[in-house]
Amino acid sequence: MLLIRMNTVKAIYPGTFDPPTNGHLDLIERGAKIVDHLVVAILRNSSKGEPLFTTAERAAMLTECVKPFGNVSVATFDGLLVDFARQEGARALLRGIRAISDYEYEFQMAMMNRKLAPELETIFMMPAEKYTYVSSRLIKGVYRLGGDVAELIPPLVLERLASKRGAVAPEGTGVDLVEGSPGDD
Ligand code: PNS
Numbered sequence: 376m377l378l379i380r381m382n383t384v385k386a387i388y389p390g391t392f393d394p395p396t397n398g399h400l401d402l403i404e405r406g407a408k409i410v411d412h413l414v415v416a417i418l419r420n421s422s423k424g425e426p427l428f429t430t431a432e433r434a435a436m437l438t439e440c441v442k443p444f445g446n447v448s449v450a451t452f453d454g455l456l457v458d459f460a461r462q463e464g465a466r467a468l469l470r471g472i473r474a475i476s477d478y479e480y481e482f483q484m485a486m487m488n489r490k491l492a493p494e495l496e497t498i499f500m501m502p503a504e505k506y507t508y509v510s511s512r513l514i515k516g517v518y519r520l521g522g523d524v525a526e527l528i529p530p531l532v533l534e535r536l537a538s539k540r541g542a543v544a545p546e547g548t549g550v551d552l553v554e555g556s557p558g559d560d
Contacts, residue, residue, distance in 0.1 A: 386466065390415075390560050395437050395529065395532055398473070399560075416459060
C-alpha cells in the first residue's frame, strides 16, 4: 500500500534583524534545508530601542535576500512569538546559537516558549564558524567607526547602511561595541 505523508513542517525564524547579517542568512539557508517552509519573522515592537532600519526596510532587505530560497518567506509580528507561530500553523521555532554566551538567554527563551506553547519545538542551529562573532549590533558599531564589514553582511545591506550614514548609531542609541549583551542579534 502506498502511504503518502502530508505532514509538512513549517518553522519560524524570529528576530529583530536590524540589520540582517550573513550570520542570519547562513542560518536561514540551514533552516530551509530541514523544514518545508521557513518564515523569517521580524519583531515590530522590539524593546531594544529605536531601530536603525524601519520594519518595512528590514522586511524589504530580507525579502530580497531570501529570494534564492523557494521555501522561505518574510513576515512581521507583534506581541508573543508563540501566538504568531500558532497563527501561522508553525510547529517549530528556529534560533541560532553562536557561542556559549548565547546559550543561557536562548535556553530561558526556549523554556518560556515551551511553557506557553508545549506543542512548539525550538530548534537550535549553529552558523558557520566564520560568522560566530557577527551580530547586528557589532556590525552597526564597527560600521559607525569606519570599519570594513563588507564580508559580514549581504551587499544590499551594505548599500542601505551607506544610505543611513550619519544615522548609524549616533551617540546614546546603545549601539556600542562594549555594551553588548546576551541575545544581541
Ligand atoms: O534575535 P533577537 O533580536 O534577539 O530576537 C528576539 C526575539 C524577537 C526572538 C524575542 O525577543 C521574541 O520572541 N520577542 C517576542 C515577544 C515574546 O514572545 N517574548 C517571550 C519570549 S520568552
